[in-house]
Amino acid sequence: MSEPVKDTSGGSPFLDVRDLRIHFPTDDGLVRSVDGLSFTLERGRTLGIVGESGSGKSVTSLGILGLHHRRNARVSGEIWLDGKELVGADPDDVRRLRGRHMAMIFQDPLSSMHPFYTIGAQIIEAYRIHNAVSKKVARKHAIDMLGRVGIPTPDKRVDDYPHQFSGGMRQRAMIAMALSCDPELLIADEPTTALDVTVQAQILDLLRDLQREFDSAIIMITHDLGVVAELADDVLVMYGGRCVEYGAVDDMFHRPLHPYTWGLLGSMPRLDRARTERLMPVKGAPPSLINLPSGCAFHPRCAYADRTGGRSQTEVPELRVEPETTHRAACHLDVAERRRVWETEIGPKL
Amino acid sequence: MLSFIIRRFLGAMAMLVVSSIVTFGIFFVLPKLAGQTTDQLAATYAGKAPTQQAIDDIKVRLGLDEPIAVQYARFVEGVFVGKEFDNGPSEIWCPPPCLGYSFTTNEPVLPKLLDRAPVTLSLALGASVLWVVTGVGIGVLSALRRGSVFDRAAMVTALAGVSLPIYFTGLVSLAVFAYGLGLWPTGVRYVPFTENPVDWAYNLILPWVTLSFLYAALYARLTRAGMLETLGEDYIRTARAKGLPERTVITRHALRASLTPILTVFGLDLGLLLGGAVLTESTFGFAGLGALSIQSIFTGDLPMVMGVVLLATLFVVLLNFLVDVLYAVVDPRVRLS
Amino acid sequence: METDAVKAAEPAAPAASPAPGGGEGPLLEVTGLRKYFPVHAGLMRRQVATVKAVDGVSFSVDRGRTLGLVGESGCGKTTTGRMIMRLEDPTAGSIRFEGREIATLRQSRLRPLRRDIQMIFQDPYSSLNPRKTVGSIVGAPFHLQDIKTEHGVKRAVQELLELVGLNPEHYNRYPHEFSGGQRQRIGIARTLALKPKLIVADEPVSALDVSIQAQVVNLLEDLQNELGLTYVVIAHDLSVVRHISDRVAVMYLGRIVEIADQADLYTRPKHPYTKALLSAVPVPDPAARDGRERIRLTGDVPSPLNPPPGCPFHPRCWKAQDRCKVEEPALADEAGGTPGHAVACHFPEPAPEAAPVP
Structure with missing residues (x-):
């Protein structure tokens, strides 16, 4: 499963999304469904995009396929697929790529x-x-x-x-x-959410086998961390239209660096551990994209926001790479502090 | 599929029987329930200030003195095997399908209906083709250019079309196009198709447009709404994700799905068209079924009214049966589940 | 959901966690419950078949405890829940609530029952009337049941809102002003208005976002502890069911194939289907990806219209033998097994050696 990264096109990644923004002007204001998203993906590898409703994960996938109507959506940034840029390309050229070089499967097959x-x-x-x-x-x-x-x-x-x-x-x-x-790129948007668990397992196996056979790149969009852990090589966590954490699957599950990721992990009861007394949910609800909280969009729900000296309310945190890793997180909290919290307060309770 | 068709066909036949009973009941049973005596009932069909003799004649002729079930049975007998009519001194043989004789003119009902039917059918068929083509066309374009000037203009016009009564649009169009612009300087009249197809069509243009204006407006709105809903369906997204050209997405995927509900409405509307035809016919002075039914109602010509009602019911029932079958052909879920 | 009933005899269920079997007997006892739906087809719409949606289900729930009903779509778990609520009339079998038979009660006699047994629905969007304020939604049961409240309905409703973690000030807001999780809380507040003894929750969290699911699960647990509620939780998510349940029943094609205490069932599953279900759940640990034992069932659940003879699971079972094709196994405790752990299988899984007792 975790084969080494294949470099197919001489240095540049197979899929390279740079600063993708997808905004929808509405009567209630500008909805920034995706706001500055960047990631890369190689053939034969799987990227899991995790997020809750309104996080922008599905809008992203439709954006890559060029399925947003130019009249309704403002798309900017760059999407490079196998050396071709898609955002600025002629819609009819992108149409010809759809289905042939990039394809999609959806949540509800009926x-x-x-x-x-x-x-x-x-x-x-x-x-x-x-x-x-x-x-x-x-x-x-x-x-x-x-x-x-x-x-x-x-x-x-x-x-x-x-x-x-x-x-x-x-x-x-x-x-x-x-x-x-x-197609070289397959985008699967919640492909197993509507299915029973034994059937879900069959479909995940099938995707794994087909990926090996076709050497495709897969973007797996889901809210289910279990599915991500089963299938993904890299994971990207979205919140309020932005990426809050991005890294290799092992890092994400064993050394997560963003309080929202901790919340997601603490929210789900797990069959692979002893039964916990209580779940550790994130307080509040996912934000509305029309009225995104200022600064770090997660700060009203974050248990550690008060440790940032007020920065979390005013300043959008940058997605920073941790030294000597490929692991990125967008959080104002000092990374050493976050490591300590995870190791002592969160991790042991899961 | 065959079982489906047979079942629907039997249903249609049952519908026809039920509606004939209901129609029969409305004219013969309801007045009795309301307290009228048989004499009074007969008197309503005997013209103004009838003599007792005339009333008795009517009673015998209509069989009003017999139990209601027998009366209905005789009516049905007439339809299937024909019946003898006591017409004063002589007896007339009314061959099947016999719908009776007019009270006022003593003509048999059926030939009269068949004589008038082509006028209404010409009006209805031409108008329905016109309204389906324009209504659906405008609806689709509106949906595809939602919010555009075209869309807004079309929807305002459609709103007007839905709300303006036929006699108004009819009279206005007559005043403007026929007399004002002098396109039909002598007004319009019905010319049978067999006599002169060109004149037939030329004279029908205004009535067609008038009658279809209302329906086209309705269909434009229906199509637009259906189209917008379909365009939001997941399978349209799938079709686009496959890389289909937009034209194919619209025609093969969206239009086909959004036209099925229109088909249902169309079947109903064609059957119910008589109401619209009545107004159009009287506005343009055409002697069709609509005009006939109005005239018969005013003169209390019961056999004629029943004839028109039954013919109209036959239309509604048969068209609905056709639509059901068509629906099953179009939508496999109906056929196969 | 409309709720109606007049006053019931007892004021409220006893406090939390009474000893099971402590004198009073179970709150709910279901025996041999069946629901058959006729299928009509052909020219004359004759009945050509019967869908045995629920086919002989028996279980009991003690006061203050939670029974989880799990299974895949079409296993009959929702129909079972609807029969307990008497939203569906059982074809056969008995449902005893507080010792009283309710399976055969006529609809007109159900009003008091509606007060004692309440339901939480899956969809927090469609189960709330969008044109009514939260106050009138949550307060409706009081009016429908003609209940006098000490300080007025408004006060009672505000207390309920507070109980489920909503701001009582939001009394006059409409459902669309709330998020999915808050809407589910409104539904729960409405459910609690009449102080029910038993709550049937059908997929209470599956329509919610992950971070919200956990909030609602915690809320359900808190309410159980505070109010001594008894739950029947119907869900397809095995992890949620494990977390919330004391006992768990696994359903397949209208039957219970295994029922046991939570810890027992999840650590020592005996039915091959239970085992397969558990191994199919994706585990949020990438390290476990390659190491863990996987049982992959082939095919789909057979149609309940045409269930296989013998053991309903045999066509998908890797242990099936000739006997399984002809003889349907009864649900029974295994000789020498843990008491209360019943399985319907001719060849149940052996208990793992030195299984850890959590």
């Missing part, structure tokens, strides 16, 4: 498939936009893909409609559709 067309027709359509082949060839490819994602008797099921599939089978079909053109 509502994400057209109810009037067969599973096969929808896969064939995806394949034939980007490949000049006959319907017959495309159909054979669709059956082949369905078989590869583990759908039994694919030659029969190819003519079924989405509502005739079970939830897990639908998500497999969705994955087959997304992978039909062998």
Whole structure:
């Protein structure tokens, strides 16, 4: 799983997102759904983007695919995919990349498939936009893909409609559709949230296997830290449209550096530890993007905000790399202090 | 699928039977429940100041002295095997499907209906094509350019179309286009299609536009709302994520899904069109089914009224049956679940 | 949700954590509960099949305790909860609440019951009327049940809001002014208005953000300790159920396949399905990624329309033998096993040697 980073394009990363901003002007004011996000991803690796509702994680994924309408959204920054910049590119060029070089699977496979067309027709359509082949060839490819994602008797099921599939089978079909053109980048937005736990495990296994086979880069967007720990190589935690922590998966789970990440870890009951008496939730609720708190957006919910000498209320903390690591966090609190809090106050209680 | 069609067809037939009973009941049972005697009931169908003889004649002719179930059975018998009518001195044979004889003109009902039907059908079919094409077209464009000048103008016009009554738009269009601009200097009249197709169409343009204005407005709003809802669906996002060109996303994915509810409404509207046709026909002086039904109601010509109502019911029921079947063809979830 | 009932006999449930089986017997006892839904098809809409949504479920819940019902979609856990609430009429079986049979009570006789048994719903958005203020939502049960409160309804409502951690000043606000977690608190406050003895919570946290889930879980626990509440918690999240429950029942295709005390079930699962479920839960520890034992079930849960003969789990079970295909195992304590740990399996997992007792 954790293969070394492959360098495919001579130094520059396969996917390089730089200072991405996606803003929506609304009647109530400017909504900064994504505000200065940067990350990189190589082929064969998985980035987990974690966040709660309104954190900007889904907006980011749609932004990479170029699915925000230019009339509604202001997108700025740079997205480099395999050496091509997407934000400033002609929308029709980006459209041609979609489905072929980057594809997406969604949370709810039932509502994400057209109810009037067969599973096969929808896969064939995806394949034939980007490949000049006959319907017959495309159909054979669709059956082949369905078989590869583990759908039994694919030659029969190819003519079924989405509502005739079970939830897990639908998500497999969705994955087959997304992978039909062998895209290098796969974005999975909460792909298992709507599924039962045994089916979720099957789908996660499938994604892992397919990644090995296709050598794709995967962005896994989820609220479930368990899923991230199972699949991701790197993790990016979003809060209020910004990245608050970004690092390798081991660092994130064993040495997290942001109080919000601590809160997320303390919020979830864990099956791999003895039962705790009480969960340690974050107080309050995720902020509204229209009315983001000043300074560090997390400060009203942060138990340590009073230790920053008032800076947390006035100053947006920068995302800083910790020396000799690749681990970054955006927090005003001194890093040594944070390490101490984690090691003595938080970690042992999980 | 076959079982679905058969079930729906049986349902449609049952609907037809029920509505004929209800129509029958409205004219014969309700007055009795309201306390009218058979004589009084017969008198309402015997013209002004009838003699007792005339009333008795009517009673016999309509069979009003028999139990209501027998009366209905005779009516149904007439429809399927025809029946003899006691018309004063002679007897007339009314062949099936016999809907009876007019009280006022003594003509058989069915041929009269069939004579008038082409006028209303010409009006209805032309207008429905017109309103579907313009309504859906405007609705789609409005949805795609939501908030644009076009959208706003279209929706204001649509609002006007929904709220303005047909006789108003009809008279205004007559005044402006027919007489004002002199396009139809002698007014419009109905020319049978078989006689001269060009004249047929030319004379129907104004009525078509008038009648379809209301519906087009309604359909534009419906289509726009349906389209906007569909464009927000997850599967539209999926279609875009696949890299489909926007045109394909709209036509193959969004339009197909948002037109299905329109189809349902269309079936209903076509059946219910008679109401609109009545006003349009009388505004333009066409002798169609609508005009006939108004005239029959005022003269108390019960067999004619029942004939029109049954014909209209037949339309509504059959069109709904067709729409149900079409719906199942379009939406596999209806067909296969 | 509308709640209605007149005065019940006892003022409130006894204080927290009474000894189970201490004289009074369980608060809720369900025996052989079944719910069959007829399926109609064909030209004449004849009944062609029966969906056995719940097929012989038995359990009991002691006062002040929490029973967790877990299972995947279609296992019948929600239908079971709805039958306890009598939102659904049982096809067969008995539901005894405080020793009284309620499974066969006519709808008109349910009013007092509505007061004692309350429900918390999954969706904090659709279960609150958007046009009513929080005050009137939470106060509605008082009016519906015609309850006299000591200092007026407003005071009572404000106390409830405070109890669930909301600002009592927000009495006049509307649901849309609250976040998802706060809305779930409003729902809980409404539930508590009539001092129920039993609360059936159907997926109480699954629609909430992670950081909010924990707040609501803690709140449910606090309320249980303070008010001596008894819970039946229905959820698909095994970690949440473990955290909150004293006893846990695992359901599969309308049946309970295993029921045990929480610690027992999670450390020594005996049913292969329970074991598979537990091993499927992703663990938030990347170090455990490669080392841990994985059991991967193949396929989906079979349709309850056409359940397999014998043990319902046998087509997906790696231990299935011929016997499992013909003979349905009964839910029973294993000879020599922990008392109260019942499993419906012909070949239950052996207890791990020297299992740690937490």
